[in-house]
Amino acid sequence: MSDSTLESVRGALIAALQGIVLVALAPLLNGLIRKVKARLQRRIGPPLLQHYRDVAKLFRKESIRPSPASWIFDAAPIVSFATASVAAALTPAICALPATGQGDVVTVIYLLALGRFFVILAGLDAASSFGGLGSSRDAAVSVFAEPVAMLSLAVVAAALRTTTDVSGISLASTDAAVASGTSLGLLAPWRLLAALAFFIVVLAECARVPFDNPATHLELTMVHEAMLLEYSGPSLALVTLASLAKQLVLLSIVASGFFPVGVATSLQPAALLVAGAVFVAKLAGLAVLIAIVESAIAKVRFLRVPDYLGVAFGIALLAYVAREAF
Amino acid sequence: MSPAPLETRNAQAVPIADVPDLGDEEFRDAILTAVSLGSRVSALFGHPAGEGKLRLFCVLANDELGSLALLSRQVERRFMSLANDCPGVHLFEREIFEQWGVEPHGHPWLKPVRFQPPLVAAGARASQIGVANFFRVEGEEVHEVAVGPVHAGVIEPGHFRFQCHGEDVFHLEISLGYQHRGVERALAGGPDKRTIHYIETLAGDTTIGHAVAHCETLEALAGAEAPARAHAIRGIALELERLANHTGDLGALANDVGYLPTASYCGRLRGDFLNMTAAICGSRFGRGLVRPGGVAFDVEPARSAELQGRLARAMRDIRGATGLLWETPSVMARFEETGTVTRETCEKLGFVGVAARACGVGRDARQDFPLGMFRFSQVPVMTWHTGDVFARAFVRALEVESSGKFIDGQLKALPAGPVLAALPERAPDRIVATLVEGWRGEVCHVALTDERGRFSRYKVVDPSFHNWTGLALALRGQQISDFPLCNKSFNLSYCGHDL
Numbered sequence: 062m063s064d065s066t067l068e069s070v071r072g073a074l075i076a077a078l079q080g081i082v083l084v085a086l087a088p089l090l091n092g093l094i095r096k097v098k099a100r101l102q103r104r105i106g107p108p109l110l111q112h113y114r115d116v117a118k119l120f121r122k123e124s125i126r127p128s129p130a131s132w133i134f135d136a137a138p139i140v141s142f143a144t145a146s147v148a149a150a151l152t153p154a155i156c157a158l159p160a161t162g163q164g165d166v167v168t169v170i171y172l173l174a175l176g177r178f179f180v181i182l183a184g185l186d187a188a189s190s191f192g193g194l195g196s197s198r199d200a201a202v203s204v205f206a207e208p209v210a211m212l213s214l215a216v217v218a219a220a221l222r223t224t225t226d227v228s229g230i231s232l233a234s235t236d237a238a239v240a241s242g243t244s245l246g247l248l249a250p251w252r253l254l255a256a257l258a259f260f261i262v263v264l265a266e267c268a269r270v271p272f273d274n275p276a277t278h279l280e281l282t283m284v285h286e287a288m289l290l291e292y293s294g295p296s297l298a299l300v301t302l303a304s305l306a307k308q309l310v311l312l313s314i315v316a317s318g319f320f321p322v323g324v325a326t327s328l329q330p331a332a333l334l335v336a337g338a339v340f341v342a343k344l345a346g347l348a349v350l351i352a353i354v355e356s357a358i359a360k361v362r363f364l365r366v367p368d369y370l371g372v373a374f375g376i377a378l379l380a381y382v383a384r385e386a387f
Numbered sequence: 388m389s390p391a392p393l394e395t396r397n398a399q400a401v402p403i404a405d406v407p408d409l410g411d412e413e414f415r416d417a418i419l420t421a422v423s424l425g426s427r428v429s430a431l432f433g434h435p436a437g438e439g440k441l442r443l444f445c446v447l448a449n450d451e452l453g454s455l456a457l458l459s460r461q462v463e464r465r466f467m468s469l470a471n472d473c474p475g476v477h478l479f480e481r482e483i484f485e486q487w488g489v490e491p492h493g494h495p496w497l498k499p500v501r502f503q504p505p506l507v508a509a510g511a512r513a514s515q516i517g518v519a520n521f522f523r524v525e526g527e528e529v530h531e532v533a534v535g536p537v538h539a540g541v542i543e544p545g546h547f548r549f550q551c552h553g554e555d556v557f558h559l560e561i562s563l564g565y566q567h568r569g570v571e572r573a574l575a576g577g578p579d580k581r582t583i584h585y586i587e588t589l590a591g592d593t594t595i596g597h598a599v600a601h602c603e604t605l606e607a608l609a610g611a612e613a614p615a616r617a618h619a620i621r622g623i624a625l626e627l628e629r630l631a632n633h634t635g636d637l638g639a640l641a642n643d644v645g646y647l648p649t650a651s652y653c654g655r656l657r658g659d660f661l662n663m664t665a666a667i668c669g670s671r672f673g674r675g676l677v678r679p680g681g682v683a684f685d686v687e688p689a690r691s692a693e694l695q696g697r698l699a700r701a702m703r704d705i706r707g708a709t710g711l712l713w714e715t716p717s718v719m720a721r722f723e724e725t726g727t728v729t730r731e732t733c734e735k736l737g738f739v740g741v742a743a744r745a746c747g748v749g750r751d752a753r754q755d756f757p758l759g760m761f762r763f764s765q766v767p768v769m770t771w772h773t774g775d776v777f778a779r780a781f782v783r784a785l786e787v788e789s790s791g792k793f794i795d796g797q798l799k800a801l802p803a804g805p806v807l808a809a810l811p812e813r814a815p816d817r818i819v820a821t822l823v824e825g826w827r828g829e830v831c832h833v834a835l836t837d838e839r840g841r842f843s844r845y846k847v848v849d850p851s852f853h854n855w856t857g858l859a860l861a862l863r864g865q866q867i868s869d870f871p872l873c874n875k876s877f878n879l880s881y882c883g884h885d886l
Contacts, residue, residue: 079608080677101649103651279540279643281532282871356647356648359645359717360717361720362721363866365720
């Protein structure tokens with residue numbers, strides 16, 4: 062076996078391992094957000110590990126299938142979980158290595174979009190009026206969110222002179238560029254603006270305040286949850302895990318893509334350990350940030366969602382201009 | 388000249404024989420004239436008059452004059468509906484149709500109200516609940532969303548049907564009756580040991596409101612008055628109930644828009660107010676406090692001092708919690724111009740309570756028809772003119788402030804004396820209508836006594852009965868995702884409506 066083959070096999074193993082670790086950590090991240098939110102209201106809040114218990118409970122229950130549903134309803138939890146897991150494996154989180162296929166954000170974003178597509182279809186497939194409402198709303202949100210995500214990532218890629226072709230953005234290169242040149246400051250205006258635009262997209266994509274209220278039980282206001290109303294048992298566990306994993310993946314892009322400090326560029330155990338610790342700290346910081354945002358502002362009226370995402374698009378544009386200027 | 392309606396005052400017993408018995412046209416004209424002169428229909432109900440006839444009683448309330456007017460007419464199988472000319476009676480007429488099988492001819496939308504069995508014959512079968520004609524909008528892009536009666540939250544059951552075009556709501560129809568317990572039927576023949584408990588649970592969150600209305604009714608029938616100290620304690624309890632519920636509603640409104648600080652503050656403060664009621668009588672909802680002839684628990688000086696301290700702390704916190712709402716732009720963006728009801732609609736349909744005052748209508752039974760302590764110590768009427776969710780929230784916050792002041796004033800100057808007086812026998816063949824401003828709005832109790840002074844009919848009109856239509860109209864042209872917010876801003880009672 063040649064060295065390059067060995068390298069890519071090792072890279073694939075690392076990616077798979079990272080995917081498993083990230084998916085396993087995803088419920089903990091959301092548990093942390095809920096905990097901080099509760100503490101901000103002076104409540105005790107659910108235990109950090111509650112999501113794991115819920116998922117374990119759901120796996121022991123039976124799945125009930127609405128009679129009008131087709132194969133899409135059964136496939137959607139599997140597809141969304143699979144795409145989120147693969148996205149977790151490919152996200153440059155702890156280590157960014159060239160030549161493994163790992164680190165391509167465009168792949169990651171569109172893997173998540175594929176999962177979302179199936180969940181939207183499943184919401185329609187179950188033929189309940191709430192599912193239909195949720196699907197149409199989720200589709201509307203994604204129409205406005207996706208361009209912002211791509212634009213803000215493109216700003217980073219262009220800034221690092223990696224490539225002008227959006228599909229070629231590799232965060233490994235991002236990291237390499239950062240490692241090579243200290244002139245690309247972490248607190249440069251363009252970077253902060255692009256990160257802010259992407260963060261707003263994360264809130265929209267993860268069905269968080271101000272776009273959706275993850276804590277509501279009111280069917281008529283739900284966006285994401287409304288599509289999942291008909292799911293139960295193991296299939297509900299899978300879609301729940303998928304959305305938690307998606308949240309972690311997107312936050313990883315914020316943590317390691319926009320601020321690639323501390324990302325390991327080799328497979329040295331020591332470097333990986335440090336990178337892991339930095340990554341966890343950054344995610345915890347983001348979780349606290351989300352909790353604060355959710356505690357400080359109200360959910361927006363649904364038809365004003367495009368306005369908010371329009372602002373995010375403006376911020377991303379501004380980031381592009383700021384990069385040209387500075 | 389046709390006989391005029393019998394003018395009377397709030398909680399004043401008059402002989403049933405004095406209530407004028409009008410003809411079809413006279414009855415109709417009398418009501419329409421009174422309504423055009425500023426009265427509204429507080430209650431309209433049937434009572435069997437023998438020989439297969441039904442006597443319809445109407446209670447007209449004039450807020451400006453503070454006077455009530457009673458009138459009646461006898462009908463057999465049908466009568467001319469008033470609903471087209473006076474939309475405020477549409478639900479009363481549907482109720483009469485359902486209870487007695489007497490048809491309001493020409494009613495625009497005649498269908499069951501509660502799906503209850505007719506009161507005419509014992510053992511009659513009710514129609515199947517929820518099975519009725521629903522208004523439908525036809526068209527390719529129109530879709531129907533049905534919610535309930537089983538909801539995702541721990542709330543009462545009700546069925547809602549939306550005719551939607553995307554996110555926009557064309558029409559909402561509300562179908563209730565799932566909480567019907569037959570309270571009015573059970574109250575006939577009373578009062579007995581059970582009566583006060585039925586009254587206290589007519590609408591659990593309006594325990595004091597209904598109990599005060601009931602006790603004032605009984606006292607009017609007995610020609611007696613509760614001691615002054617009892618009136619003061621009833622006033623305190625009524626306002627504590629308002630404080631607790633308004634606070635809870637403000638918190639729930641904040642929660643519905645996902646604004647957590649106010650939601651969690653108000654959740655705690657509601658508990659504080661409920662506990663103050665519990666400190667008086669041992670029940671957070673005031674069960675067992677208000678009794679015919681007075682109240683069952685005194686507020687001793689030590690307890691009064693303790694309550695004053697607790698009230699001052701709670702009032703300080705509630706100011707902070709509600710102030711956050713008006714200062715947060717994202718909250719105001721949700722509240723303003725959501726679920727608007729115009730003043731014209733409000734006046735036409737006769738909404739009551741917070742819903743009416745939020746449309747700029749200064750309608751408050753504490754001011755217009757004062758009873759008990761409110762004859763001596765007035766509470767200002769709080770209104771706001773925009774008619775939207777913000778108005779309903781803001782009026783609540785204003786009322787919280789004035790209720791706090793009222794309670795504090797009463798606690799500081801409780802009249803001396805006993806708190807409970809024995810009631811003499813009730814007068815026979817009387818009718819009495821009592822209006823009390825519960826926290827949700829006007830609570831109306833109408834009692835008719837037989838020749839032994841027992842209830843031959845006890846009619847209860849909860850404020851929710853007037854206001855449910857308001858919620859349906861508030862949703863027109865709104866986004867369906869704003870329904871929970873609009874619903875919460877009215878926060879109507881299902882069991883108070885269903886009885």
